[in-house]
Amino acid sequence: MAKSTQMGMNRTGAQMAPENVKQMQQDASQLMQLQDTQVQVGSEFDAIEMRLKEIAETDRVGSVPLPGTVKGAVKAGMQKMMGRNAEVFIDKLGERLAYERTGVRLYEALIVKCRGAAQEGRFNVSIDQLLHIHDEEARHFKLLTEAMTKLGADPTAMTPCADVVGVQSIGILQVLTDPRTSIPQCLNAMLTVELADNAAWELLIQLAQDMGQDDLAEQFEGALAAEEEHLAIVKQMLQDAVQAEAG
Amino acid sequence: MTLNLFDSKGTPVAKQRFSWRELTPKPISKLDDDAFTRVRVILMNGVESDAVRLQYAMQRFNRELRLPIAEIMRAEHHQQTMINWLLSPDHSPLEITIGYEQVAIEVTSSVAQNEPDPYLAQVYRFGLLEDFDHLYRYAALMDRLEGKDANNILQGYTDIIPGRPTSIQHRHPEDDLRDPYGPDSDPLSKIHAALITAAEYQTHEYYMHYGPWFADPVARQLYAEIASVEAQHVTQYSSLINPDDDGLTQLLMHEAMEVYTYWSCMEQEDNPRIKAIWERFFDYELGHFHTVAELYKKTLRKDPQALFPKAFDRRIEFKSHRDFVAQVLQEEVHLRARGPRFIEDKDAEGERTIEYRETLNADGIPSDAASAGYQWYPGTELARKVVNL
Numbered sequence A: 001m002a003k004s005t006q007m008g009m010n011r012t013g014a015q016m017a018p019e020n021v022k023q024m025q026q027d028a029s030q031l032m033q034l035q036d037t038q039v040q041v042g043s044e045f046d047a048i049e050m051r052l053k054e055i056a057e058t059d060r061v062g063s064v065p066l067p068g069t070v071k072g073a074v075k076a077g078m079q080k081m082m083g084r085n086a087e088v089f090i091d092k093l094g095e096r097l098a099y100e101r102t103g104v105r106l107y108e109a110l111i112v113k114c115r116g117a118a119q120e121g122r123f124n125v126s127i128d129q130l131l132h133i134h135d136e137e138a139r140h141f142k143l144l145t146e147a148m149t150k151l152g153a154d155p156t157a158m159t160p161c162a163d164v165v166g167v168q169s170i171g172i173l174q175v176l177t178d179p180r181t182s183i184p185q186c187l188n189a190m191l192t193v194e195l196a197d198n199a200a201w202e203l204l205i206q207l208a209q210d211m212g213q214d215d216l217a218e219q220f221e222g223a224l225a226a227e228e229e230h231l232a233i234v235k236q237m238l239q240d241a242v243q244a245e246a247g
Numbered sequence B: 001m002t003l004n005l006f007d008s009k010g011t012p013v014a015k016q017r018f019s020w021r022e023l024t025p026k027p028i029s030k031l032d033d034d035a036f037t038r039v040r041v042i043l044m045n046g047v048e049s050d051a052v053r054l055q056y057a058m059q060r061f062n063r064e065l066r067l068p069i070a071e072i073m074r075a076e077h078h079q080q081t082m083i084n085w086l087l088s089p090d091h092s093p094l095e096i097t098i099g100y101e102q103v104a105i106e107v108t109s110s111v112a113q114n115e116p117d118p119y120l121a122q123v124y125r126f127g128l129l130e131d132f133d134h135l136y137r138y139a140a141l142m143d144r145l146e147g148k149d150a151n152n153i154l155q156g157y158t159d160i161i162p163g164r165p166t167s168i169q170h171r172h173p174e175d176d177l178r179d180p181y182g183p184d185s186d187p188l189s190k191i192h193a194a195l196i197t198a199a200e201y202q203t204h205e206y207y208m209h210y211g212p213w214f215a216d217p218v219a220r221q222l223y224a225e226i227a228s229v230e231a232q233h234v235t236q237y238s239s240l241i242n243p244d245d246d247g248l249t250q251l252l253m254h255e256a257m258e259v260y261t262y263w264s265c266m267e268q269e270d271n272p273r274i275k276a277i278w279e280r281f282f283d284y285e286l287g288h289f290h291t292v293a294e295l296y297k298k299t300l301r302k303d304p305q306a307l308f309p310k311a312f313d314r315r316i317e318f319k320s321h322r323d324f325v326a327q328v329l330q331e332e333v334h335l336r337a338r339g340p341r342f343i344e345d346k347d348a349e350g351e352r353t354i355e356y357r358e359t360l361n362a363d364g365i366p367s368d369a370a371s372a373g374y375q376w377y378p379g380t381e382l383a384r385k386v387v388n389l
Helices: A018-033 A045-057 A076-080 A086-119 A127-150 A160-177 A183-210 A214-246 B035-061 B066-084 B093-114 B118-146 B187-213 B217-238 B247-268 B272-300 B322-332 B351-360 B366-371 B381-388
Strands: B336-338 B341-343
Touching: A086 A127, A086 A160, A086 A183, A086 B118, A127 A214, A127 B381, A160 A183, A160 B118, A183 A214, B035 B066, B035 B093, B035 B187, B035 B247, B035 B272, B066 B272, B093 B118, B093 B187, B093 B322, B118 B187, B118 B217, B118 B322, B118 B366, B118 B381, B187 B217, B187 B247, B217 B366, B247 B272
Parallel strands: none
Antiparallel strands: B336 B341
């Protein structure tokens, strides 16, 4: 089995260029004293001030869409939430929907990676287990689509929280789709996904109960149970893969 | 409303000033602003980047004009900064790409319909169907790679269906060069050529910049493939500009195009904060136009007003051109290019193009792989697939 982690000519550390780094340190202490560079004025708090100003004056990323139809606004599910901030619940449903939908694609990327590695005999991750998780993520996406439709919300809209988790997911996606990343590196990224997903479903169940949506809360309990299993599987796969590499 | 370039002198170049804060305004909302606000932001960034590009080149070739051009160019650079910084950071590179293709489709459609010269209109329709196909390929990639719906960006204005397949758009340069407009062509024709060249140039640069950012091999290849077609489009559209026109004449026309485009933007913008930017820059561009008009008069001893005998009464229409695109698709998707002409017989392409295309496509075609069997569905193709789960 070829190792994906190995010793080599990594040039990033200071110890790889001791003479140059020594000179850099000298320069940093001497040339920094030149009056004209002005670097001694102020501190890192200057940038913090700039950030605070922007935070105080900013707009939000966007809004939760209004129900597309009058019918949507008067749906029984929506009625139950009268007096509460229903948009918070809709926003979080939209977030989870986007997360699960992207999750399906992330598992597809991971399965492709594992198939590639299996062909080369490098790692022996259970593709069947990954397919099982993939299918459940798709079911959760469907569940959330139905939940939003039932409440009269538009499941095809990108809510603000959906937008923000999209930004969050970019790094994960880059890890999963890079042909150079190893199975353990990909599983590590998926562990982040599953840990966050578990906590998010717990929150969604709580929110559904608070909003008087007990039937939805019950269905979400089922999704959480599945996610707990996903987390356990990914954690175990990662552990096995890293230990196998460590020998 | 009409536009007469000589009605107002605009803001003098010396008064076109900014602070860093102004240059980095609050961005638009990806979710709440109308898609055409983003279309205008992307378009104007392209227009300004092309102004800077042309002026940099001119500065290299004109000793006497270096300072006045450098002064205008600095303002254009800062205008570009303010405009490009309007794009909010929650736009992923792929989402911006979808926005770029929407610009290409909707703006080129408007131009094709306004264009007074039938041959030039044909050129725009030809290019339009190619960008239309790029949107479909990128939308498929976005759906299948990121699990996102391109329509969150397009907002229902632009269809996601194949056009002239990207795989057959690859042509030898001799089949990308078109016949240029002449000195007596309609000024609107000249403005259109400068405008679409600018838009395509920035698209090419964006894909060249972001292609290597992607980790996914299919995405990397797709950006490489479509960037190559955008390079062809730059060749095509820039070849419409009369190569016998000297630099100052071309620069004057470019400034006129910038005034015209800001005018079109400010007339249709519904976000008041952004509208104020278009209005401000409309005045800035009039300032540039009149400065260049003076240089033109002084250097070439010609009357700049003779180039613009009448007011412009047709603006860029920032709206969905769905019906127009569908009609062009039905009637012209089969067209191919042979030299500067378009031919009906798709088997009559030139040998050099066929060889060029076969070479590029020899090891597989990314645009086909990225979108094989793809059909857009609201909420992504998974929304359709999960129904039976």
